[in-house]
Amino acid sequence: MKRIFNAFLYSLSGLSLAIRDEAAFRQLLMISVAAMVAVIFLPISAAAKVIIVFAHLVSLAVELLNTGIESAIDRISEERHPLSKKAKDCGSAAQLVMMVGLLLVWVSALTHII
DSSP states (O other), X not given: OHHHHHHHHHHHHXXXXXXXXXXXXXXXXXXXXXXXXXXXXXXXXXXXXXXXXXXXXXXXXXXXXXXXXHHHHHHHOSSOOHHHHHHHHHHHHHHHHHHHHHHHHHHHHHTTOO
């Protein structure tokens, strides 16, 4: 139980650090919270609402992973290197893919496809 509790505290610490230090995460968090509150009032199915909320949570998780990648690369070296660029760009691309997916979920929900 102690290990699980410690892991929970580490997770809260990571979330707190991302909110404090990462403007992109704060912006995405504000948009996601607003969207998740707004979805409550939309005339769409409960399943569509759950899918939208889940997609926003996954987007936040992808942004946290992207932040972790960028932090690890910056910790290794501030020097420009092709592999560092590749790692950072791939993390950013993961978020772009997720945002396209999120957009598709919203369009599908609002046009009653899901």
